[in-house]
Amino acid sequence: GQSLEQPSEVTAVEGAIVQINCTYQTSGFYGLSWYQQHDGGAPTFLSYNALDGLEETGRFSSFLSRSDSYGYLLLQELQMKDSASYFCAVRGSGNTGKLIFGQGTTLQVKP
Amino acid sequence: EAQVTQNPRYLITVTGKKLTVTCSQNMNHEYMSWYRQDPGLGLRQIYYSMNVEVTDKGDVPEGYKVSRKEKRNFPLILESPSPNQTSLYFCASSFRKETQYFGPGTRLLVL
Numbered sequence: 001g002q003s004l005e006q007p008s009e010v011t012a013v014e015g016a017i018v019q020i021n022c023t024y025q026t027s028g029f030y031g032l033s034w035y036q037q038h039d040g041g042a043p044t045f046l047s048y049n050a051l052d053g054l055e056e057t058g059r060f061s062s063f064l065s066r067s068d069s070y071g072y073l074l075l076q077e078l079q080m081k082d083s084a085s086y087f088c089a090v091r092g093s094g095n096t097g098k099l100i101f102g103q104g105t106t107l108q109v110k111p
Numbered sequence: 112e113a114q115v116t117q118n119p120r121y122l123i124t125v126t127g128k129k130l131t132v133t134c135s136q137n138m139n140h141e142y143m144s145w146y147r148q149d150p151g152l153g154l155r156q157i158y159y160s161m162n163v164e165v166t167d168k169g170d171v172p173e174g175y176k177v178s179r180k181e182k183r184n185f186p187l188i189l190e191s192p193s194p195n196q197t198s199l200y201f202c203a204s205s206f207r208k209e210t211q212y213f214g215p216g217t218r219l220l221v222l
Contacts (some may be wrong), residue, residue, distance in 0.1 A: 033209040042201060042213040043154065050209075087153060088208070097142055097161050097208055098169055103153040 002026040002087055011108045012078055020105045022088035030091040032071040037104070038084045040086050046086075048074070065089045075107070079088035083109045113138045115214035117202050123190055123220045132187045132217050134202030140212075143185040144169070145177065147187050147198040148216075154201070160185055192221045 004024045012018040022032065031050035035043040047055050049064035049071060061074040075082055084102040089095075115136045124130055131173075136143065141194075144159040154179040156169030174196055176188040191198060197220050203211040 006188040011204075023115075031209050035211075042215050043203075043212065045210050046211045048207075087155075091208055097144065098207060099144065099156055099159075099169065099211075100170070101154040101156075103151065 002090065005098060006086075006088055006102040006105045008103070009106045009108070011110065013110050014078055014080060016078050017074065017076050017108065020075075020086050020107065022071050022073075022102055024069050024071075024088070024090050026090050027068075028091075029066060029069075030084045032062070034062055034073045035069060035087045035089065035101075036084050037087065038102045043087065055060060078109050080109050080111065083107060087094070113212070115202055115212050116219050117200075117214040119217060120215060121218045123222065125222050126193055127191050130189050130191075130192060130219075132200060132202075132219070134185045134187065134214060136185075136204040136212070138180065138204060138212065138221050140206055141181065141182070142208055142211075144203045144211065145175070145185070145187045146173065146201045146203065148201065149198050152158065157172075157200075159189070172222075183199055192219075196222050197221045203206035 006022045033077045034046040037043040046064040054063045059076045064071040087101050087104045089101045116134045133161040141162045146154045155171045158177040160166045200217045203215040205211040
């Protein structure tokens with residue numbers, strides 16, 4: 001079956017760098033996505049990696065290693081507004097529309 | 112403005128009373144999906160649709176129905192709601208399955 005593992009909570013201070021890891025098990029890999037969700041709000045798409053390496057979008061970067069079935073989201077110059085939950089997601093097996101999300105990592109940024 | 116809308120945003124109902132949660136997108140996306148979110152369980156996919164008249168089950172389809180008669184609309188139907196369907200529901204749409212736009216969410220309480 002498919003599954004994703006990410007830490008449940010991460011705490012960091014304002015201005016710091018934090019890394020949120022995601023390991024996955026899936027048959028047939030089509031890429032790893034990351035979403036951000038503020039408390040009570042809708043998830044918003046952050047980044048997508050289909051190939052190995054680092055994708056950078058402003059303060060956020062996402063990395064993928066397909067050989068290790070591993071990826072991470074890197075948040076730099078942390079701001080208080082980055083306090084949120086972060087989810088990784090993969091497509092289910094086969095070229096279908098099934099999507100599997102991790103259980104989410106709650107990031108708390110402290111002053 | 113590009114958006115996914117859901118109605119109602121909040122709903123309290125009683126066991127067994129049929130209800131429909133509407134979802135509409137104005138981005139001409141082919142792919143649409145429904146999720147439920149429960150504490151500690153992340154986002155779980157209920158149903159998805161790859162295009163008009165094409166729907167398929169996600170991970171937790173029991174107790175739900177969907178239809179896709181038009182590209183922009185993807186309603187979620189609970190024929191006989193039960194208390195275990197109390198949850199936060201999100202609709203999403205996209206051109207590419209990995210990069211989804213989520214609606215604002217519908218909080219459902221089944222008594």
